[in-house]
Amino acid sequence: MTAKLNTNPIAKGQLGTPLQRIAQWFKRYGWQPWPYQKKAWQAFKKGQSGLIHVPTGAGKTYAALMGPLMQLMAQAPSKRQQGLKVLVITPLRSLSRDTEKAIQQPIQDMALPITVETRTGDTKQSVRRRQRLALPDILITTPESFSLLLSYANAQELFSQLNCVIVDEWHELVGSKRGLQLELNLSRVKQFNAGFQIWGMSATLADPQAAADVIVGISNNTGEGQPQATVIDAKIKRPINIQTLLPPNMETFPWAGHMGLRMLPSLVAALEINQSTLIFTNTRAQAERWFQEILAAKPEWAGLIALHHGSLDEKNRRFVEDALKSGLIKLVVCTSSLDLGVDFPLVEHVVQIGSPKGVARLMQRAGRAKHRVGETCNITCVPTNALQILEFTAVRHAVEHKKVEAKPSYNNAYDVLAQHIVTCAAGGGFTASDLYTAVTSAYSYQSLTRQQFDWVLELVEHGGSNLKAYPEYHKIEHNQGFYTVKTPRLERLHRMNIGTISSDSQMAVRFAKGKKLGYVEEGFVAKLKRGDRFVFAGRTLELFRVEDDAALVKLSKAKPNVVAKWSGSRMPISESLGAAMRETLNFDSKNTQAKAEFKALAPVFHAQKALSSVPTNNQLLVETCKTREGYHCFLFPFEGRIVHEGLAPLLALRIAKNARTSLSLSVDDYGIELLSKHPFDFEVQFSQELASKALFSQNNLLPDILESINLSNLAKRQFRDIARIAGLTQQNFPGKRHSARQLQTSASLLYDVFQRYDPNNLLVSQAHQETLEQFFELARLARCLTRLGSQQLIINHTERPTPFAFPLIAERVTSTLSNESAAEILKKLATQWDIPA
Incomplete structure (x- = not known):
């Protein structure tokens, strides 16, 4: 839809059917409804639920909204019962303002007697108190605020008139605990009002039908236990033009590093301050540094450039968003805080500093540029080291072939269920059989057994088998089979801690x-x-x-002497991007952009081939060499940091079983380093056929993983989040907040008790499973082992570390304690090996 304002107002008393009035409203702005939008309206009219999956900027909001809106328009205001009719869920509070404006526009233009409000953590307390008693016709909220509404005694009354739930940016929630929380919330409302419809919206899903099935849930009325989801899509093209800003001199461009400030002069020269631009970084620390360096290079841009990330104060973020929309600010250095569907119509260009690490992430960020149907999204990728140029070539290859990452599945998370049970007990109460039926209508809980449900129910009722003696774990009680929360104090404490987002204090x-x-x-x-x-x-x-x-x-005017750090700053490459990298290692494309990138990489590839070789997609490269540090073995699966963090100790364990040795490990997104200080013949381990097959075998995979890592310590940290979500530990109290250290201490004590006295504890089992998946991506690791076991082994002994190996050494050396900065260490290594730093 291309906006072209018609100044003729729509008369307040205009006659016609709701569809005709909507058509007139579209016409007022010079818009023509897309066929997929009409298809979505018809699907809603038929009572269907599902997913609207179209590119960004194609009008998804009005595709999902106009069906429910026409239904409201068809009802005479005098006959329409007061209460919530349409619930809109957004994953971020920042999206709610734009969503409310988009919804209010047609309502105000057509003078419809329909009320619209927002309820998030930013909403005034007085408004939230009023909303507890009566909700507007249309409410925009988040999964957490949705849970809060369900925790009030009048929850059934609040949702009894609901016609439709619309979930924006569903790809951001599906496969996460926030998504599970939303699934359970929807299953609860189905108990109150089974007739409402559910529609999700997204633009970057690998399997739209699977995502639609998840959000719609399971119909227990069919007797088949099958989802009933419709997918609305459209063949709307929004081409993505991916450009790589190449270094002026590859001979001096670093082979390792993540800040990328060597590219600052080139980027500043390429930027046009009159062209509205978003500069995305992967971490908040990187955003802070690039903002300062750009401003130092171009002080005359002061007032036209801003910084935006999730740790900044909300007022600052809102000012930047509004100024970007109005054109007051032209350039914003940001993180994923601006990834999602906030509409910035003036943004013409997007820059990505460093690898996006995922195909969907790059597509999402590119979609912020020219947020209009049919417009080409322009994104410029800026490498922070040489091999990232290969990543940009690979991500372009993946986008062209639509190889987007699949969303992970998350089934039967007991911590989220425990929190939900207390929410339902506070929100009017329940019987066990009714709630079990509702819970198993959620797609991700369809396999939950009654025995597992009862175990979680007993946990929140009296602390399960181990915590019965401690009253603080007795959260709910039942009277003749009807469960409610024990005390008003426990209700208030529960509401203060609702949510599944886990982060350090x-x-x-x-x-x-x-x-x-x-x-x-x-x-x-x-x-x-x-x-x-x-x-x-x-x-x-x-x-x-x-x-x-x-x-x-x-x-302070002095130079900083420490670097602010936030968690989640080491994103691994995704499985799709890893596969694309392996495919492009020997990519001979006629594409001019790819040729330019491979030409720039020529010095790196020349050095790599001179010292060793470049593997093809069906080869595993193994390099060995000796330095003053000891005996090195490098492997290059190109499978991503998290998988490599599981693969490295697994291989070290299996090698040690064949020949006793002590190994130091290092990993990055591309490879693994095994280092022995004492003489060790790695080539024998990999060249012997039986030994090589045993290294990559899936036989005894889980026992070997458990033996090769300290699972208990990792699981304890994971259990901290599980215990908080399940309500076994509380972070927020009236007037105070427990620190991360206090939460970890309490959770560790519980973990040890459960480990000793309740080895079948479901929360401990969940902690172990989540640890294996989140820290090592166990399922992906198994697929990686299968691939490596079938590949041709290329074993090269080199005189010194190659361009592929150097980043692994840099990773290990700079992660150890040292009084020298990482840059100084890399410079020394580069001098030693004659490698660009």
Whole structure:
């Protein structure tokens, strides 16, 4: 839809059917409804539920909204019962403002007597109190606020008039615990009102039908237990033009590193300040650094450039978003905080600093540019090291062949279920059989047995078999089989801790005079001492003192001496991108862009081939060499950091079984390093056919993984989040908040008790399973082993580390304690091996 405003207003008393009035409204803006939008409206009219899956900027909101809106328009206001008719779920609070504006536009233009409100954590307390008693016709909210509404005693009354639920950016929720929370919430509302329809919206899903099945859920009325989901799609082209900003001199361009500031002059020269641009980085620390460096290079851009990430204060973020929409700000350095569907119509160009690490992520970010149907999305990728140029070639190859990552499945998460059971007990109560029926109508809980459900029910009722003696774990009680929360205090405490998002505790960053800048992680502040300087909110700050839950700071003109760190800053490449990289290693394309990239990579590939070789897609390259550090073995599966973190100790264990040795390990997205300080013949281990097959065998995979890693320590950390979500530990209390350390201590004690006295504890089993999947991607690791076992082994002994191997050495050396900066260490290594730093 291309907007072209017609200034003739729509008369308030205009006659015609709802469809005719909607058509007139479209015509007013010079729009023509897309066939897929009409198809979605018809599907809603027929009572169907499902998923609308079309490219960004194609009008998904109106495809999903206009069906329910026409239904409301067809009802006379005097006959329409008061209450919620349409519930719109957004994954981020920041999206709710844009969504509300999009919904309000046709309602205001047609003077419809329909009320629209938003309810999120940012909504005023007075508004939320009013909404507890009566909801508007259309409510926009988040999964967490949805749960809060379901926790009130009048929940059934609040949702009794619901006609439709619309879930925006479903790809952001599906396969996550927030998605499970939403599935359970919808299953609960079906108990109150079975007639409402569910529609999801997304643009970047590998399997739309599977995602549609998840959101719609299981129909227990059919007797078949099958989902009843419709997928609405459209052949609307939004081409993505992926350009790579190539280094001016590859001979001096680094082979390792993630900041990429060597490319600053080239990027600044390529930017046009009059062209609205988003510059995406993968981490908040990287965003802070690039913002400062761009501003230092172009001080005349002050006032036209801004910074945006999730740890900045909400007022600052809103100002940047509004200024970007109005054109007041032209350039924003940001993180995934601007990934999702906030509409910035003036943005013409997107820049990606470093590898996007995933195909869907690049497509999502590229879609922020020219957010209009039919327009080509322009994205410029800026490498931070040489091999990332190969990643950009690979991601273009994957986009062209539509090889998008599949979403993981998450079944029977007991911690989310435990939280949901308490929510339902507070929200009017339940009988066990009725709630079990509702829970198993959620797609991700369809295989939950009654025995498993009863185990979780007993856990929240009286602490299960191990915690019966402790009243704080007795959250619910039943009277003649009807469950409710024991006390009003427990209800309030539960509402304060609703949600599944797990992160380290945050600490506010304020100026000594009181202005808040945002939040950093508590663990980072705990390591600071007075006078330490770090970059945050685009400024260099000096710690003044720590007071209660805030770090008090002042501006500093000196250079920073510490780097602010946040969790989640080491994203691995996805399975789709890893496969695309292996395919493009020997890619001989007629595409001009790919040729330019391979031409730029020629010095790297020349050095790699001179010292070793470049593997094809059906080959596994193994390199061995000796340095002053010891005896090295490098393998290059190109499977991503997380898989490699499981594969490295597994191979080390299996090698040690054949020949006793002690190995140091290093991994990155491309490969694995095994290092022995003492003489060791790695070539024998890989060249012997039987030994080689045993290394990559799936036989005894799980026992070997458990033997090769300290699962208990990792599982304890994972159990901290599970215990919090399940309500065994509480983070928020009236007037105070427990730190991450306090939560970890409490969770560790519970974990040890369960391990000793309840080996079949479902939450402990969940912690072990999540640890294997989240830390090592066990299913993907198994597929990787199968692939490696079938590939041709190329074993090369080299005189020194190759361009592929150097980043692994840099990874290991810079991760050890040292008084030298990472850059200084890399420079020394580069000098030693005559490699560009």
